[in-house]
Amino acid sequence: MPWRGPSEPGEFPTLGWQVGQWIEAHIVIPDGPQRGKPYLLTREMWRHLLWVYRLRPDAEVHPVYPKPRDGLVYFGSQLRRPQKWGKDPLLAARCSAHAFGPVQFDGWDAYGEPVGRPVDTPWIQLAATSEDQTDNTFRPLYRMLSEGPLADTPGLDIGETAIKLPNGDGWIEPVTAAARSRLGNPITFAGFTETHLMCESDGGLAMVRAMKRNLTGIGGTWGEATNAWDPSELSAAQWTAEGNNPGVFLDHAAPDVPKVDLDDEHAVRERIRVKYGDSLRSRGGWVVEDDIYADTQAVEVGEGEIRRYYMDEVTVGEKDAVDPARWDAQARTDPEEQLRPGEAVALGFDGSRSRDGTVLYACRLSDGRIFELGVWWPAYDELSGEWKIDRLEVDATVTAAFEAYEAWYLFGDPYKWQDYMDIWAGRWPNRVVEFPTNVDKRMDEALERFLTALRDRTLTHDGSATLTEHAKNSALAKGKRKPPREDGSRELTEFYMRVVRKKAGKFIDGFVGAVLAYAARGKAIEDGALSQESHDIEGSLMA
Structure with a gap:
């Protein structure tokens, strides 16, 4: 007989009740102070299982070739929750259920209730981009089975790297993008962990697609557990969420809420x-x-x-612009090594009118050391009622720098300082270069030069408190996608880098100014600044 029909509004047939009951009866908590006690599902987890194993009211069992996904509304699911919600243990519990539990539809009983049964020859793969990531789910799965009621099941071999299932050739095994030889096995269920990290560049996206195609042919099912993704990476999680596949259940908690103010x-x-x-x-x-x-x-x-x-x-994701310990290690505060009048330098300028700081940094051409020449903060102007930078003082400091040092170039962001950039270009022809920091390609190249030198320990700085604070406040975010190369080859990184604040209200102007100064040094060296023992700066630059 078919399903009995709803006994209350919104009710639907599902194997979720049976699967959840099986989990609570056979699976134990894998770690923490409750380790070894029954793994009890929260209301959210129960809801997840009820929807994942939802059945069509008219579901039937194929008389000859029944498959694991027969009768199910959804053959795939995606669980997106924040860190520490419990996604990986729940995915591990589902993997266990697909090895032993009533996850396959087996018809309706005499009362019109659904009946579930174990899969005939279960083969479960747990997939991630690396072994460390598969461990996040396989390690709790190992403990759930080895320390729970199923541990003494005849024929069950619970290994730390794979689990051999009884009564056939089935396995529960972790796989990564590097282990492609195992991706063609006749799996009946796949658990994908951290799909927000599975991208085209690391082979993760191709692995997910290959496994899902394999499951389609077998008639198997799959589940994803993921954090929120970075939309610039085009991860497997994003492809699943935006695929609009009616056979995929998306379990996202309040996905459409606006961004929250982190200071509130x-x-x-x-x-x-x-x-x-x-x-x-x-x-x-x-x-x-x-x-x-x-x-x-x-x-x-x-x-x-x-x-x-x-x-x-x-x-869009971010990461620290500098390693704090490495940055501190590159500070040089010995008075004998400080900048001296007459030395050849390149200058970096990042200006602001009223909100952020305005900075001027020098980079010594001979060794690439960064020195702070000036930092200005807005002061309240009673006449205008606004906060303003003392632009005359800034101009005087820039002039003093050109007079005191052999300044090859000044790279400056012209935003809101265009008039002074023009004045400086008139005073020192061919030495003042506009460098808009919002131009992705140019800023990406400058950041790459600066960060490579810092990693190689060839870049040092004078230990300025402002520069150090601003460097540690800075994060690298993805800008626009790079255009494809003419030869068709791939870039090692697919997006331009840009520098952003780690937190709202933090300043990064000093870091930007230092990056510009180091980029200006690179230009000076390209133009032969280090190849001449002495030169007439005006003549050489004009040439």
């Missing part, structure tokens, strides 16, 4: 409650709201990371 504690805490749901300790779970909030305010954590991993917001 009330708003951030409310977002934590929405996104973490039943996993919060205040609701019977394990996540402490205060701990998550503290991480959202940590200076060392970039804003992009906070938004994707804690606020569950799809946003």
